[in-house]
Amino acid sequence: MTQPDPRTLRAEPDTPVRVARLGTLAYRGAWQLQQELVEQRRDGRCPDTLLLLEHPRVYTLGRRADRGNVRFDAATLAERGIEVVEVDRGGDVTYHGPGQLVGYPILRLAGTLVVDYVRALEEVLIRALATLQVAAQRSPGYTGVWVGDQKIAAIGVRVSAGGLTSHGFALNVRTDLDDFAGIVPCGITDRGVCSLASLGVDVEVARAEQAVEQAFAEVFGATLEEAGPDLVAPAPTASKATP
Secondary structure, eight states, X not given: OOOOOGGGSBSSTTSOEEEEEEEEOXXXXXXXXXXXXXXXXXXXXXXXXXXXXEOSSEEEEOTTOOGGGBOSOHHHHHHHTOEEEEOSSSSSEEEEOTTEEXXXXXXXXXXXXXXXHHHHXXXXXXXXXXXXXXXXXXXXXXXXXXXXXXXXXXXXXXXXXXXXXXXXXEEESSOOGGGGGGBOGGGOSSXXXXXXXXXXXXXXXXXXHHHHHHHHHHHHTXXXXXXXXXXSOOOOOOOOOOO
């Protein structure tokens, strides 16, 4: 079946997407920011937004995750400084940590086109990796982006009422792959994970960020704009009654 043009997925395809590069941000703080932006987007008080950042070490479990896919016990988690957070996205358990580029698009889609949206994010990552001289691809029956039978980028999204997206993707750039030993990544037991560094591609997260931004603009047919300091627009204040 022919996939729809990703440029038609956004409800307002002719409006710019603002991009916020947030550096390193704790997972719970980023999740709260996403929730605030979703509400702002729902009310029309902010445009489509792409958050790009890194997280400290954390395992996140999606709505249908098997807690048994976290292999480290509490003592090992504490020793390695890895938090465990249950979240409202799809998918099983995944890992975020330093050296990994995480992207959270907060978009209003033209409907709840979850599969088409995921395919569009995969295309963004495939094109970004091609820019970095890595030939990556989809793998039939699996979500995410792969190099052979090793996953280099995971995707887990939420599309709520009104076609509003949150959560997103994680691209392994210089990630410590030893931290994946503590989980069954995405619940997949017979495949591995890789990073740009493990493939011999020596780039910093900032360079991967540039490649992802360019690919995102191409795939979604969007103009990107820098986010200002007013990333989360203030809620309107109630007007005072005139005496």
